[in-house]
Amino acid sequence: xxxxxxxxxxxxxxxxxxxxxxxxxxxxxxxxxxxxxxxxxxxxxxxxxxxxxxxxxxxxxxxxxxxxxxxxxxxxxxxxxxxxxxxxxxxxxxxxxxxxxxxxxxxxxxxxxxxxxxxxxxxxxxxxxxxxxxxxxxxxxxxxxxxxxxxxxxxxxxxxxxxxxxxxxxxxxxxxxxxxxxxxxxxxxxxxxxxxxxxxxxxxxxxxxxxxxxxxxx
Amino acid sequence: xxxxxxxxxxxxxxxxxxxxxxxxxxxxxxxxxxxxxxxxxxxxxxxxxxxxxxxxxxxxxxxxxxxxxxxxxxxxxxxxxxxxxxxxxxxxxxxxxxxxxxxxxxxxxxxxxxxxxxxxxxxxxxxxxxxxxxxxxxxxxxxxxxxxxxxxxxxxxxxxxxxxxxxxxxxxxxxxxxxxxxxxxxxxxxxxxxxxxxxxxxxxxxxxxxxxxxxxxx
Amino acid sequence: xxxxxxxxxxxxxxxxxxxxxxxxxxxxxxxxxxxxxxxxxxxxxxxxxxxxxxxxxxxxxxxxxxxxxxxxxxxxxxxxxxxxxxxxxxxxxxxxxxxxxxxxxxxxxxxxxxxxxxxxxxxxxxxxxxxxxxxxxxxxxxxxxxxxxxxxxxxxxxxxxxxxxxxxxxxxxxxxxxxxxxxxxxxxxxxxxxxxxxxxxxxxxxxxxxxxxxxxxx
Amino acid sequence: xxxxxxxxxxxxxxxxxxxxxxxxxxxxxxxxxxxxxxxxxxxxxxxxxxxxxxxxxxxxxxxxxxxxxxxxxxxxxxxxxxxxxxxxxxxxxxxxxxxxxxxxxxxxxxxxxxxxxxxxxxxxxxxxxxxxxxxxxxxxxxxxxxxxxxxxxxxxxxxxxxxxxxxxxxxxxxxxxxxxxxxxxxxxxxxxxxxxxxxxxxxxxxxxxxxxxxxxxx
DNA sequence: TATGAATGAGTCTTCATTCAT
DNA sequence: AATGAATGAAGACTCATTCAT
Numbered sequence: 041x042x043x044x045x046x047x048x049x050x051x052x053x054x055x056x057x058x059x060x061x062x063x064x065x066x067x068x069x070x071x072x073x074x075x076x077x078x079x080x081x082x083x084x085x086x087x088x089x090x091x092x093x094x095x096x097x098x099x100x101x102x103x104x105x106x107x108x109x110x111x112x113x114x115x116x117x118x119x120x121x122x123x124x125x126x127x128x129x130x131x132x133x134x135x136x137x138x139x140x141x142x143x144x145x146x147x148x149x150x151x152x153x154x155x156x157x158x159x160x161x162x163x164x165x166x167x168x169x170x171x172x173x174x175x176x177x178x179x180x181x182x183x184x185x186x187x188x189x190x191x192x193x194x195x196x197x198x199x200x201x202x203x204x205x206x207x208x209x210x211x212x213x214x215x216x217x218x219x220x221x222x223x224x225x226x227x228x229x230x231x232x233x234x235x236x237x238x239x240x241x242x243x244x245x246x247x248x249x250x251x252x253x254x255x256x257x258x
Numbered sequence: 259x260x261x262x263x264x265x266x267x268x269x270x271x272x273x274x275x276x277x278x279x280x281x282x283x284x285x286x287x288x289x290x291x292x293x294x295x296x297x298x299x300x301x302x303x304x305x306x307x308x309x310x311x312x313x314x315x316x317x318x319x320x321x322x323x324x325x326x327x328x329x330x331x332x333x334x335x336x337x338x339x340x341x342x343x344x345x346x347x348x349x350x351x352x353x354x355x356x357x358x359x360x361x362x363x364x365x366x367x368x369x370x371x372x373x374x375x376x377x378x379x380x381x382x383x384x385x386x387x388x389x390x391x392x393x394x395x396x397x398x399x400x401x402x403x404x405x406x407x408x409x410x411x412x413x414x415x416x417x418x419x420x421x422x423x424x425x426x427x428x429x430x431x432x433x434x435x436x437x438x439x440x441x442x443x444x445x446x447x448x449x450x451x452x453x454x455x456x457x458x459x460x461x462x463x464x465x466x467x468x469x470x471x472x473x474x475x476x
Numbered sequence: 477x478x479x480x481x482x483x484x485x486x487x488x489x490x491x492x493x494x495x496x497x498x499x500x501x502x503x504x505x506x507x508x509x510x511x512x513x514x515x516x517x518x519x520x521x522x523x524x525x526x527x528x529x530x531x532x533x534x535x536x537x538x539x540x541x542x543x544x545x546x547x548x549x550x551x552x553x554x555x556x557x558x559x560x561x562x563x564x565x566x567x568x569x570x571x572x573x574x575x576x577x578x579x580x581x582x583x584x585x586x587x588x589x590x591x592x593x594x595x596x597x598x599x600x601x602x603x604x605x606x607x608x609x610x611x612x613x614x615x616x617x618x619x620x621x622x623x624x625x626x627x628x629x630x631x632x633x634x635x636x637x638x639x640x641x642x643x644x645x646x647x648x649x650x651x652x653x654x655x656x657x658x659x660x661x662x663x664x665x666x667x668x669x670x671x672x673x674x675x676x677x678x679x680x681x682x683x684x685x686x687x688x689x690x691x692x693x694x
Numbered sequence: 695x696x697x698x699x700x701x702x703x704x705x706x707x708x709x710x711x712x713x714x715x716x717x718x719x720x721x722x723x724x725x726x727x728x729x730x731x732x733x734x735x736x737x738x739x740x741x742x743x744x745x746x747x748x749x750x751x752x753x754x755x756x757x758x759x760x761x762x763x764x765x766x767x768x769x770x771x772x773x774x775x776x777x778x779x780x781x782x783x784x785x786x787x788x789x790x791x792x793x794x795x796x797x798x799x800x801x802x803x804x805x806x807x808x809x810x811x812x813x814x815x816x817x818x819x820x821x822x823x824x825x826x827x828x829x830x831x832x833x834x835x836x837x838x839x840x841x842x843x844x845x846x847x848x849x850x851x852x853x854x855x856x857x858x859x860x861x862x863x864x865x866x867x868x869x870x871x872x873x874x875x876x877x878x879x880x881x882x883x884x885x886x887x888x889x890x891x892x893x894x895x896x897x898x899x900x901x902x903x904x905x906x907x908x909x910x911x912x
Numbered sequence: 913t914a915t916g917a918a919t920g921a922g923t924c925t926t927c928a929t930t931c932a933t
Numbered sequence: 934a935a936t937g938a939a940t941g942a943a944g945a946c947t948c949a950t951t952c953a954t
Contacts, residue, residue, distance in 0.1 A: 065938080065939095081299060081301055081387075082301075082302075083298075083299055083300075083301030083302040084300075084301040084387065086922080086923070086924080087923080087924060087925080088922085088923090088924095096939085097939070097940055097941065098924085098925080098941095099925080099926075099927090099939080099940065099941075099942095100938075100939055100940070102924095102925070102926080103937075103938055103939070104938090107924080107925080108924070108925090165383065169299075169302065205457045205460045205461065206449070206457050208447075209449070209454065209457045209458075209461070210461065212435075212438060212442050212443075213431075213435045213438075213458075213461055215438070216431075216434045216435045216437065216438035217430070217431040217434045217435065219434065219438065220430060220431075220433070220434035220437065220438075224430050225430075229426075231424070231427070236427065239423045239424050239427045240427075240431075242423045243423065243427070243428065243431055243465045246464045246465050246467065247461045247464050247465060249464065283913080283914095304947075304948065304949080305948080305949060305950080306947085306948085306949095314914080314915095315914065315915055315916070316949080316950080317914075317915065317916075317917095317950080317951080317952085318913075318914050318915070320949095320950070320951080321913060321914065322913095325949080325950080326949065326950090501917080501918095516737075517735060517737055517823075518737075518738075519734075519735055519736075519737030519738040520736075520737040520823065522943075522944065522945080523944080523945060523946080524943085524944085524945095532918085533918070533919055533920065534945080534946080535918075535919065535920075535921095535946080535947075535948090536917075536918055536919075538945095538946070538947080539916075539917055539918070540917090543945080543946080544945065544946090601819065605735075605738065641893045641896045641897065642885070642893050644883075645885070645890065645893045645894075645897070646897065648871075648874060648878050648879075649867075649871045649874075649894075649897055651874070652867075652870045652871045652873065652874035653866070653867040653870045653871065655870065655874065656866060656867075656869070656870035656873065656874075660866050661866075665862075667860070667863070672863065675859045675860050675863045676863075676867075678859045679859065679863070679864065679867055679901045682900045682901050682903065683897045683900050683901060685900065719934080719935095740926075740927065740928080741927080741928060741929080742926085742927085742928095750935080750936095751935065751936055751937070752928080752929080753929080753930075753931085753935075753936065753937075753938095754934070754935050754936070756928095756929070756930080757934055757935065758934090761928080761929080762928065762929090
């Protein structure tokens with residue numbers, strides 16, 4: 041039950057977050073891989089596809105990356121780190137109020153998915169494709185990000201700000217609505233990324249049963 | 259920002275919905291394909307993998323299916339049809355009350371994802387893998403399912419039952435929450451499938467800002 | 477300081493010992509591999525070379541052998557086992573006399589190298605090419621074969637039949653003269669394989685300083 | 695039927711004979727190539743392997759050698775020339791006595807193989823790897839070396855010093871015994887290179903059936 | 913209905929080598 | 934003299950699929 045054409049988000053150029061320190065050919069390879077992995081999947085993309093999409097010989101890719109899997113690993117690493125850093129920073133700047141924290145976190149989560157839709161798809165679809173060693177750092181960051189969200193919810197609940205029906209289910213739900221963004225959202229839909237983030241904030245607060253009426257009003 | 263081991267849902271046997279009229283070897287092939295496509299993806303699964311997982315020669319699979327893609331197509335068809343039929347039926351049995359309709363729809367959506375987690379993964383991950391002709395029926399059903407949800411929300415809103423911040427975003431959110439179930443849910447978590455469905459109903463009603471307080475109690 | 481054209485022995489068809497239980501295509505593959513590995517070396521032979529030399533697609537080779545290395549391993553196994561079996565049997569049939577034992581052993585050693593020259597080359601050139609696990613059985617048999625020779629020499633020396641200047645050097649020398657056969661010998665040289673074996677027996681007995689004059693006379 | 699660990703000789707540093715007029719990087723390249731070609735074979739060694747073993751970029755090797763094959767050709771040339779020169783000189787210094795000549799020749803042959811084991815392996819294993827033009831000089835020298843040995847044997851036989859069962863077989867045997875040295879010999883075995891050479895002399899004289907008993911004493 | 917052998921295109925990757933710097 | 938990036942051919946091997954049995 042997802043929506044719109046699956047390719048809506050593709051119109052947005054494959055974009056890499058700032059924590060990818062790569063330029064020149066290496067960057068073009070990462071961008072090409074990002075686009076193709078997001079579109080056709082890792083196993084659905086051949087090195088020939090990738091190389092020719094950026095007008096390179098397949099062998100030239102190996103000058104910059106040890107293997108197709110390492111290429112994916114770099115994207116997955118960058119995606120996870122950027123995401124985690126983003127929500128961690130948002131949280132730090134939000135102060136002590138659980139509601140403000142929740143707002144900041146959901147906003148950051150949504151923003152990452154509108155800003156880097158291809159990367160979000162690759163990170164979420166292909167993490168398990170990596171060998172355990174290469175997947176480990178991503179899995180660890182993911183766990184930490186969820187733990188942050190759960191902690192905010194639990195603290196807010198203890199302080200009487202939230203009354204979720206079930207903490208972990210709501211946490212999963214909040215995660216899920218952001219995760220799904222790249223599959224249907226496009227700025228051409230008439231909703232700006234900021235608007236979308238704010239709507240997601242609203243939805244999250246509603247799901248949590250926030251008790252500060254003024255905050256939850258549209 | 260999804261959680262738990264990604265493989266939690268795998269413990270549940272690969273299951274096919276009742277609208278798959280296949281038995282004997284044909285059924286075993288579909289079940290094996292379902293498990294493998296869900297775990298490793300369509301392109302990550304070879305016909306050899308599939309055949310050997312059910313102790314068959316690759317060539318024997320072609321006695322039952324014209325191609326690997328047709329195998330996927332059958333799974334995707336069955337998944338989409340079962341899902342659509344399920345929510346259509348739920349809606350029909352719910353009467354005319356938008357809140358009751360919403361409840362029925364969300365419940366059915368969640369149930370499909372706890373009952374057929376592998377199928378849900380395959381349907382959502384690999385639909386675009388199919389050729390346009392084979393993907394078309396699935397895309398059509400998907401559109402219809404979303405239209406049903408949107409219609410319920412719009413009617414409920416018009417009747418003053420709901421006050422969503424944005425109809426299509428909430429529709430996407432409701433879809434997303436269910437879609438994510440196979441990636442984290444396991445009955446061993448201490449939540450029964452029915453409990454989960456009810457919590458999802460709660461969350462949907464909260465997101466919609468339902469105005470009949472008594473309705474939101476389980 | 478080896479002699480004649482290096483390719484003299486090549487005129488002899490690539491031959492497999494009887495302990496290779498393979499027929500049809502599998503046998504043709506082994507024979508082709510034997511000829512090519514002996515001529516160009518393992519790393520100098522591509523699967524394409526091999527396949528096309530027996531009019532097969534490269535992929536068809538994989539129906540019969542798991543890898544190029546397994547193909548080599550089978551040749552090396554067969555070669556070592558045949559050689560060891562041959563000298564073990566010769567020894568058993570030779571009775572208790574050290575001189576007779578030595579004769580039998582050298583004869584068998586020489587015969588294996590005239591009968592299976594390509595296999596001898598492959599076995600001796602490419603054993604170390606194999607991974608440790610695949611090389612281990614060959615190395616073990618080789619050790620046993622040398623041990624047999626050394627035991628015969630030591631027993632004969634203790635019994636006063638032999639007076640070698642140095643047991644292990646003579647053992648190495650006896651091994652060496654046989655090992656070199658495939659690199660220079662051809663029946664067209666006017667020496668029959670049996671003649672060559674007898675000459676090698678003579679040379680071995682002379683190196684050992686055998687004290688039964690009648691045996692060492694040409 | 696050769697013995698000891700095949701890698702015993704590897705402990706000896708890859709060494710080049712004095713007729714290799716190369717210093718600095720060019721020499722390091724030759725030494726690295728020598729070690730690797732001896733260990734893994736020419737086709738089993740890549741230019742990357744070679745370059746990285748001496749901490750150079752592959753492209754830097756081409757500053758000093760036109761191609762991988764020319765590198766091998768230089769080693770093969772040096773090996774053959776050094777070997778031939780050594781036995782030619784030994785022969786010249788031996789005087790007119792066939793027995794003394796034989797002694798000198800065998801001694802020189804053995805010494806070359808203890809002193810330059812890697813080079814001996816490369817020369818004997820990879821000569822045929824070279825293109826006919828590049829292999830020709832080596833083949834010519836080899837023929838000459840064998841001719842020298844055969845001439846000594848024939849002259850000694852004519853003079854009544856030797857009574858070999860078969861001249862060319864004994865010549866091949868004498869060659870073979872030396873050729874095999876790098877595959878089993880190590881000074882750590884408790885035999886000095888000089889000792890080994892003397893034992894080889896003994897063995898050669900015994901094979902030839904030398905008639906001057908006093909000559910066979912060391 | 914299922915097999916085992918085969919195909920030919922395709923997989924990822926490495927090769928020796930070149931070239932601008 | 935050496936590098937780093939690139940090339941194009943070739944490497945071993947796997948792919949989905951076919952077909953005679």
